[in-house]
Amino acid sequence: MQDAIILGGGISGLTAAYLAQQKGLDVSVIEKAPQPGGPISSCKEEGYLFERGPNSLLLPDPWVESFIEELGLKGQLQETNPVAHKRYIVKNGCPVAVPASPLQAIFTPLFSLKGKLGFLLEPFRKQISERAAKTETVASFVQRRMGRDFLDYAIDPFVSGVYAGDPHKLILEHAFPLMRGFERDGGSIIRGAIQYKKKRKREGTAYKKRSISFEEGLGVLPKTIARKLGNRLWLNSEAVAVNRVDEAWQVTWKRDGENFEGFAKSLLVCIPSHATKRIAWSKGISEPLKASPNLEYPPVHSLALGFRRDQIEHPLDGFGVLVPSKESPTVLGVLFSSSLYAGRAPDGHCLLTVMIGGIRHRELAALDPDKLLQIALRDLRSLLGLKGDPAYYHCSSWPKAIPQYTRDFGAWKDTLRSLEDEFSGLHFGGNSIDGIAMGASILSGKRLAAAISPSS
Numbered sequence: 001m002q003d004a005i006i007l008g009g010g011i012s013g014l015t016a017a018y019l020a021q022q023k024g025l026d027v028s029v030i031e032k033a034p035q036p037g038g039p040i041s042s043c044k045e046e047g048y049l050f051e052r053g054p055n056s057l058l059l060p061d062p063w064v065e066s067f068i069e070e071l072g073l074k075g076q077l078q079e080t081n082p083v084a085h086k087r088y089i090v091k092n093g094c095p096v097a098v099p100a101s102p103l104q105a106i107f108t109p110l111f112s113l114k115g116k117l118g119f120l121l122e123p124f125r126k127q128i129s130e131r132a133a134k135t136e137t138v139a140s141f142v143q144r145r146m147g148r149d150f151l152d153y154a155i156d157p158f159v160s161g162v163y164a165g166d167p168h169k170l171i172l173e174h175a176f177p178l179m180r181g182f183e184r185d186g187g188s189i190i191r192g193a194i195q196y197k198k199k200r201k202r203e204g205t206a207y208k209k210r211s212i213s214f215e216e217g218l219g220v221l222p223k224t225i226a227r228k229l230g231n232r233l234w235l236n237s238e239a240v241a242v243n244r245v246d247e248a249w250q251v252t253w254k255r256d257g258e259n260f261e262g263f264a265k266s267l268l269v270c271i272p273s274h275a276t277k278r279i280a281w282s283k284g285i286s287e288p289l290k291a292s293p294n295l296e297y298p299p300v301h302s303l304a305l306g307f308r309r310d311q312i313e314h315p316l317d318g319f320g321v322l323v324p325s326k327e328s329p330t331v332l333g334v335l336f337s338s339s340l341y342a343g344r345a346p347d348g349h350c351l352l353t354v355m356i357g358g359i360r361h362r363e364l365a366a367l368d369p370d371k372l373l374q375i376a377l378r379d380l381r382s383l384l385g386l387k388g389d390p391a392y393y394h395c396s397s398w399p400k401a402i403p404q405y406t407r408d409f410g411a412w413k414d415t416l417r418s419l420e421d422e423f424s425g426l427h428f429g430g431n432s433i434d435g436i437a438m439g440a441s442i443l444s445g446k447r448l449a450a451a452i453s454p455s456s
């Protein structure tokens with residue numbers, strides 16, 4: 001019997017497996033796709049290096065940095081170009097720089113005078129009851145504390161950029177727990193953020209989060225871990241059934257039409273919630289999972305577009321541009337990928353990554369790559385002064401991209417936690433429960449690895 005079987009070879013499952021293996025534990029990873037990493041996958045074609053899924057890893061704490069070093073990837077690590085600090089949001093059809101200082105905030109055309117005053121009053125606004133705050137949406141929270149303008153032209157596009165989601169549906173406590181903590185502990189976002197910063201400094205845990213990638217793109221991270229796991233990583237293998245047999249977990253998976261079976265003391269489940277619900281679970285587990293709500297995963301298309309640099313009027317001096325839902329462009333946002341990291345486009349060219357779809361435009365899920373290209377080009381012409389056609393184009397489609405931490409998420413999480421309490425050795429992780437950023441999934445893997453106990 002193995003120490004653990006891990007369902008899902010995304011970054012959470014891979015991290016858990018690697019750390020467990022380092023501790024001398026015997027583990028296997030069962031991954032449905034032909035390659036590891038879930039959406040984390042980089043491609044090099046015609047001199048362009050682009051990401052099919054995530055573009056940047058925001059390092060959440062020093063441990064993730066040391067993990068990268070341990071994997072031997074420190075030499076390949078790329079910091080974002082300093083221009084990345086500048087971010088644009090569309091207002092009245094034009095990209096406007098997000099203010100980076102109090103002086104810029106006074107003069108920015110992004111917010112009205114009323115909006116700016118609303119922001120200044122934030123520390124003096126009253127809190128709502130603890131009970132109401134638990135189910136408050138991101139939109140309601142932001143509007144209550146900072147006003148409508150801030151919701152429409154800061155948080156709404158930000159939520160689109162991170163979750164491809166709707167701030168009116170995401171629950172603050174689940175989607176942005178830190179922000180909720182600022183109000184709860186400090187009485188206001190601004191006061192809470194200052195207190196939090198001071199506390200971390202006092203405790204010696206202050207850490208400046210930074211976005212990074214690698215010279216070969218983010219895909220090198222899952223690939224490196226996969227190499228280290230060797231034949232303990234089963235690719236093209238879909239977990240189809242899980243049974244509790246005595247004190248062990250019996251897992252059945254399908255590969256090339258053939259059934260395989262394994263037994264382990266611990267079972268780590270790092271697959272999306274819809275995949276977890278599709279598995280045939282033994283009695284006692286299948287019923288609560290069936291009764292729990294379905295998390296929504298909206299579709300997202302990620303378009304990599306290469307142009308000659310002189311085809312675009314905009315200086316591309318920033319991270320990218322996000323589109324508020326009030327504005328007319330269809331795209332969710334555009335990343336200035338070749339401005340962020342070196343080596344993304346041939347000399348004299350640039351690489352843009354356009355995100356389309358999300359909760360806002362679910363109807364675009366079924367469009368073919370040519371139609372999506374037409375939408376992207378139309379928006380790039382008006383937003384960035386693009387002329388002509390792309391020198392390079394690749395479309396990556398994610399029909400179920402990112403789980404939405406809406407009201408249903410609370411019930412889903414409660415179900416998983418109570419199953420973990422009831423069944424020893426059963427642990428759930430990954431982005432269907434532990435946070436949707438890559439960094440959160442890596443930390444989820446770390447948490448899961450620590451939960452495995454040896455089988456003998």
Ligand SMILES: Cc1cc2nc3c(=O)[nH]c(=O)nc-3n(C[C@H](O)[C@H](O)[C@H](O)COP(=O)(O)OP(=O)(O)OC[C@H]3O[C@@H](n4cnc5c(N)ncnc54)[C@H](O)[C@@H]3O)c2cc1C
Nearest residue numbers: 008010011012032038054055056239275430431436437438
């Ligand atoms: C387009 C896009 C852009 C993103 N951009 C960013 C970004 O810039 N920065 C950032 O931090 N995050 C970003 N994210 C989010 C981030 O990539 C994910 O949240 C993170 O990679 C999730 O890792 P995970 O291991 O939790 O889950 P996943 O990567 O989803 O891994 C789950 C794995 O389980 C496998 N699986 C499913 N069913 C079964 C089964 N029955 N048996 C076996 N295996 C199964 C799947 O094939 C998958 O590989 C983005 C996501 C997408 C889709």
